[in-house]
Amino acid sequence: MRDLGAGFSYLLKGQRWVARHGKQYGFGLLPGLITLVLYAGALVALALWGEDAVAWATPFADDWSSPWGGLFRGFLTAVLFALALLLAVLTFTAVTLLVGQPFYEALSESVDRDVAPDGTAPVSGLPLHRELWISARDSLRILVRAAVWGVLLFALGFVPVAGQTVVPVLGFFVTGFFLTEELTSVALQRRGVELRDRLALLRSRKTLVWGFGTPLGLAFLVPFVAVLLMPGAVAGATLLARDLRGEEITEGTGPAGDTGDTGDTGGAGDGDREFTR
Structure with missing residues (x-):
């Protein structure tokens, strides 16, 4: 239980950090907004033409008597849209991090410093294209793992009682774990x-990871809330990563009353401090 509270505290501290560094928060919003517009456009297109796509994919239902053909295609359209929404939730963080790699890399380094x-702050020393490739490759691997869990939980959802009570709760914890991994x-x-x-590092402290990722997943x-919380989530995940690695976390720096309008990244020993381990 203590680790659950510690994980949640890192989530709050990350939001406080970006609130004190307004310029970095503003830049951190851009990737989420870009991703949100792209996803919204795709979902609107699916809502407009999804039924036509289903009709094209099911020519065998053309000769079905009414109302069965319409009900069948309506059901498939609803399932298609539901799966698209689930995929959007699962991939939003990964795509946002990929789009905003330079922004979030700089933000995370600032938190470390x-x-x-x-x-x-540790630096990778890799060129940007190499970092983007590694990020995309690892995100795809995580997505495959998350999809396997999704299929399993979907199947368990048909179990009476447990499928409507225990399985949704498990689903949120699984989502929280993979969301924390991405961040x-x-x-x-x-x-x-x-x-x-x-993954081994995260599994060694599951309750800490769940405390951070599960409420964030909810x-x-x-x-739009996801867009607003993304910069702070990256900042909080950086603090969490330091904890997982056993790296010391001093109290956060910044002049007393600083709102971050100058984009100052701070430095050890500067005035009023905010974070505690």
């Missing part, structure tokens, strides 16, 4: 931690 005792990858990739090692069900 702010809370590190020596005021430094902490920004900080852990800079430290050269490979995907397999990242909030991310509302698309």
Whole structure:
């Protein structure tokens, strides 16, 4: 239970950090807004032409007597849209992180410098195209794992009673775990931690991970909320990554009353401090 509270506290501290660094928060919103527009456009297109696509894919239902053909195609259209929404929720974070790699990389480095005792941050030293390739590759692997869990939970959903009570709760914890993996990858990739090692690290502290990712996953069900919380989620995930790696976290820096309008990244020992481990 203590780790659950600690994980949630990192989520709150990340939001507080970006609130104190307004310029970085503003830049951090851009990738989420771009992704939201792309996803909204795709979902609107699906809503407008999904029924036509289903009709094209099911020519065998043309000769079915009324109302069975219409009911069948209506059911498939609804399932198609529901699956698209589920895919959007599962992939939103990964796509946003990919689109905003330079923004979130800089934000995560700033958080590291702010809370590190020596005021430094690990750097990957890799060119941007290499970082983007690694991020896309690892996100695809995580998506496959998440899809396997999704199929399993979907099948368990047909179990009487448990399928309507226990399985949805399990689904939120699974979502929280994979969401945390995606977010902490920004900080852990800079430290050269490979995907397999990242997953092992997260599994070693599951309750800490759930405390961070599960409430965030619930909030991310509302698309615009996801956009607003993404910068702070990356900041909080950086703090979480330091905890998982056993790195010291000093109290956050910044002049007393600083709102971050100057975009200052802070440094160890600067005035009023905010974070505690």
